[in-house]
Amino acid sequence: MVVVKYSDVVMLMVVVMVLVVGGGDGGVARELTRHPAVEEVVLCEIDEEVIEACKTHVPSMGCGFSNPKLTLHTGDGAKFLEETQEKFDVIITDASDPVVADEGEEGTKDGPAVSLFNHNYYTDMKNRLEEGGILCCQGENMWLDAKLIVTLVRGCRKIFPVVEYAYTCTPTYTAGQIGFILCATNPDMKLNEPVRVWDQREAAEMGLKYYNADVHRAAFALPTFMSQHLRTD
């Protein structure tokens, strides 16, 4: 339950309610629940077997499911979003790619996550956001998927007053990089500046091994070719 609006929440670090669509490996849940400001994480994953496999075989990530802050739903995330009456301060989409390999002529076909990469889905997310809420969605890879990223970002600009593209290095993802599409409902929000900067002691207490304020800002420093793809003029 959210008791104050998001803009107050992030300042006061009181309570934040987060929805994760996907995230079946447990990693996003593990990281979210470290944060004292996060009161509840609702996670909706379509593939029950992924959850069980990660709990058994990748417990370093699967441990995310054992946190008492987590409420787990299994099912179609897009459908969950259409049907839920709840509102969230943050919605995170941690989906697989929209296309999967296929033996046909094209070499690819729509995968189970295709419904998480279209205008309707982003509109549904906006409708389930609290005032001042933000989104962070799987933003593919700028080297491989620039065309899809541009389409998504342009679509988001029609729905949200603030839209940014960011990325980070992740050695196990295609081409070693994953992007994020970030949208804010508050036109004054600067997504590239961390709302909260933790000192060394706080970061250690939370067990943060990767994230820090410098890495946050650096994630928004786009190569020139990508800035040009996403320019608004």
Added chain:
Amino acid sequence: MVVVKYSDVVMLMVVVMVLVVGGGDGGVARELTRHPAVEEVVLCEIDEEVIEACKTHVPSMGCGFSNPKLTLHTGDGAKFLEETQEKFDVIITDASDPVVADEGEEGTKDGPAVSLFNHNYYTDMKNRLEEGGILCCQGENMWLDAKLIVTLVRGCRKIFPVVEYAYTCTPTYTAGQIGFILCATNPDMKLNEPVRVWDQREAAEMGLKYYNADVHRAAFALPTFMSQHLRTD
């Protein structure tokens, strides 16, 4: 020929003389020769066949060898450095990994580039630098090679007053990321701040598709685990 010292050169953008050890694909030469301040690039590559293969099959990189600013030597870069009487404003090492796959018990063995990853090599480079000169060397991958990186950086700190570690995303390199070990002979040099920031027109004239000042600064924003590995205390 260098006619003014490096600290003046970078301010005045007059002439810079660069040595590249390795770089047989031509990419580093291609990028260096874009810069009006770079007067001459001396490139020493051990593997003549790599050069010919890239000129023939990867002309987008191999074109770097056709620039009139380039002087090409083929041979052992470490030996070249020991024997040359020339001095350079910048030395770049674009080497392959120090180890290669092996069928033996360890799974790896020393590769041809092993001589470019030790204390002697870094000392030789320092001796061939002009006053105020800088190094930028292949710095492996922080996810896979943290131990080697820490050894190299600690070694460099014994030779140079300024040592930094940076990284960038490169989809074709192991785990999608490559690091840089940067050393400066001038104790006041801030390597994470670009000496020269190009405006859009200048960057377009130089044909820069990736590099810009934001990307330069972001390359130095290390994840917490890597900062901790490299801390000086």
